[in-house]
Amino acid sequence: MSQATRPDEPSRADLRRWSRYLADERAEAAVYRDLARRRAGEERAILLALADAEGRHEAHWMSLLGDRAARVPAVSLRTRILGFFARRFGSVFVLALAQRAESRSPYETDAHATAAMAADERIHQEVVRGLAARGRARLSGTFRAAVFGANDGLVSNLALVLGIGATGVPAATVLFTGIAGLLAGALSMGAGEYVSVRSQRELLDASTPDPEVHTAVPHLDVDANELALVYRARGMSEQEALVHARAVVAEYDPAVAAARAAESRALGAVTDEHEEIGSAWGAATSSFCFFASGAVIPVVPYLLGLTGVAAVVTAAILVGLALLVTGTIVGVLSGASPWRRALRQLAIGYGAAAATYALGLAFGTTLA
Structure with missing residues (x-):
């Protein structure tokens, strides 16, 4: 050394x-x-x-x-x-x-x-x-839904509020549109996340071996290759599967097999083998709440009575600060540069808002 x-x-x-x-x-x-x-x-x-x-x-x-x-x-x-x-x-x-x-x-x-x-x-x-x-891994399911739900709420409702506000409609109309967008988006995010996580867990549950299948082993005719088919389906070659099946039947002990099955059931009762996915209700609730928490920020200036350019600028500043926070959190957790992720979030959010604001100005001019 x-x-x-x-x-x-x-x-x-x-x-x-x-x-x-x-x-x-x-x-x-x-x-x-x-x-x-x-x-x-x-x-x-x-x-x-x-x-x-x-x-x-x-x-x-x-x-x-x-x-x-x-x-x-x-x-x-x-x-x-x-x-x-x-x-x-x-x-x-x-x-x-x-x-x-x-x-x-x-x-x-x-x-x-x-x-x-x-x-x-x-x-x-x-x-x-x-x-x-x-x-x-412990955070991945619910936390992912929370962070990205908040980010979606920030970007989508800012774009909606700025787009409608740019048309020149009264502030009350912009406020109602923002609240409607908040509720619609939060419900959609929550429902979508619930269905997604629930479906993923059900797919994984369907792939989990049945712990009670051991009771069929004593009655198998190993020469008919029934047990060997199980191992072939799990990736073994035909010869390897047959050898393994014969060994399982020859060494089968009902008491040991029953104890292992009971242990597997008990372990499943106290631990969640699909923990990394998160719970469906947890993901749905997080998505709803965090989308709403993000989507309410662009509406705050209108709730406080601001109108016109003052409301638009205030909403953009508030959302920009929130996007920097969510980007920093994602950057820290991913091990990447927090500032780079924060600025990327900000650029994407402002880009979407600028597009709808320009569209609103165009429609406002046409309607006028």
Whole structure:
């Protein structure tokens, strides 16, 4: 393992950089420990191991700084934000942020960091990615419906309100149109999400093997290949299926098979094997509520009594801020750049609204 050597006379820039690294390593170790306190079992052990690794990196920078290690600067804003969220929430958002932080480690290009430290940071990124993926899987069904429901509500109702408002109709008409669009869209989203998730779960349930089928095994004529057909349908070759079927019949124990079936039923009663899809009612409710929460924002200026250009500009600003928030959330969870995702959401939303606003102006001019 290669080791970095301490320069005889480090420059001021070196000392500042090492001090910053030291502060960040200490803070990142604290983040992992805070997250570990909110976890149990394997995840807790993994997070504590990551904290220990950050401690080794901390010791490296302390050895380079020597007596100067007592004058460590404040940690970076990014690391402070991570620590705050880890202490308050300990959620998948923190792991997603930590994943991005690990991916931006400067150790590979720093001559005073060891090759082992740079390798550690690359591996840490993959470890945190794996932990974050578990959280994303738990969120994927209902959370997906919630985030994209809110985004759809923002974009569709802003486009509707701006398009109608541009025609020059009274503000009361725009307000009623916005409320009607909110209700119609929320009901449509909720119903569609319920049908989608429910159908997906039913399809997966239909593909789940029957735990009671073992009762037929003692009465099978294995020479007729009935059991072998099951294994062939599951992908085995004809010869492999026949050999496996003969082994199952020869080794069949009714008591053991019944115990396994009972265990399977009990496990299914306490766990949801289709957890990643989410529940149909949960997805439908989230879609309805979040679409409505997004769709109400373009209507707020009209509810407050604004009219004309003032209402249009206010609605656009409010929706723009909300789109930046939803884009940032999606970016954080996906491990991508939050700002890039936020700006993309903003561009798409404003593009749709601009198109309907221009159409409204054209129709308004024609009607006038």
